[in-house]
Amino acid sequence: MTTTTGTTPGTDWAAWQTSWDRQQEWYMPDREERFRVMLDMVEALVGPEPRILDLACGTGTITARLLARFPKAVSTGVDLDPALLAIAEGTFDGDDRVSFVTADLKDPDWVSLLPYDSYDAVLTATALHWLHSEPLAALYGRIAGLVRDGGVFMNADHMIDETTPRINAAERAQRHARMDQAKKDGALDWAEWWELAAADPVLAGPTARRFEIYGEHADGDTPSADWHARALREKGFAEARTVWRSPSDALVLAVK
Numbered sequence: 001m002t003t004t005t006g007t008t009p010g011t012d013w014a015a016w017q018t019s020w021d022r023q024q025e026w027y028m029p030d031r032e033e034r035f036r037v038m039l040d041m042v043e044a045l046v047g048p049e050p051r052i053l054d055l056a057c058g059t060g061t062i063t064a065r066l067l068a069r070f071p072k073a074v075s076t077g078v079d080l081d082p083a084l085l086a087i088a089e090g091t092f093d094g095d096d097r098v099s100f101v102t103a104d105l106k107d108p109d110w111v112s113l114l115p116y117d118s119y120d121a122v123l124t125a126t127a128l129h130w131l132h133s134e135p136l137a138a139l140y141g142r143i144a145g146l147v148r149d150g151g152v153f154m155n156a157d158h159m160i161d162e163t164t165p166r167i168n169a170a171e172r173a174q175r176h177a178r179m180d181q182a183k184k185d186g187a188l189d190w191a192e193w194w195e196l197a198a199a200d201p202v203l204a205g206p207t208a209r210r211f212e213i214y215g216e217h218a219d220g221d222t223p224s225a226d227w228h229a230r231a232l233r234e235k236g237f238a239e240a241r242t243v244w245r246s247p248s249d250a251l252v253l254a255v256k
């Protein structure tokens, strides 16, 4: 972006990454733990030099942790949000291990936009609850077509067990009380973080576009971990089950 004075305003991509992480951790204090287990399972099942698809990558969170741990990995990030993609592209500018694709995962043709037709691992976090179950099951079918035989898919997300309403309510009340306290101590929530992005000279334009695309947040479902594992097996994965979980969230792993 060029200003009227002909200079390009600098943007501190690392600072945006940190503030995104803090905002997401306000909702999920154990966020890094799920990434650690995800990468442990990548190493265990497909080794330390994987080609991965960072699905609904946002700022490239999974890609950053992947490359820090496995420098010979290669990553494609796919997302629809122009502001989060701007942060991702700024962060990894000049790194030829990484590329980004703008696509809507509900579009049946998004796979055709990818630079590779096959991946060792497709990884995603805190994103697929933006989709309803029916388009999500269809997406799982497309992902099964992208993962090589012996490769993996992993989804870390909010996964609710509807058979335990009292446990769910008690856990939710405790989690929200902790969030209220963290907010009093200065944590930013989703809406406040987007206000910061809208006020940034470089991110203002893409932030306005992302609100035209999504509004505040897309509407989706949070089916149980068992639902995810079953849907993945029905769509062509040989094995699928939970490999990590908290009271509200789970990491489901499927092997092709």
Ligand SMILES: C[S@@+](CC[C@H](N)C(=O)[O-])C[C@H]1O[C@@H](n2cnc3c(N)ncnc32)[C@H](O)[C@@H]1O
Pocket (backbone or CB within 6 Å): 024, 055, 056, 057, 058, 059, 060, 061, 062, 078, 079, 080, 081, 084, 103, 104, 105, 106, 124, 125, 126, 127, 128, 130, 131, 218
């Ligand atoms: C809460 S963010 C999580 C981003 C990142 N995985 C992380 O853990 O920080 C959810 C992401 O899902 C993306 N997303 C939601 N629905 C999508 C869709 N239909 N197509 C592409 N991306 C989508 C959003 O744009 C957003 O970047």
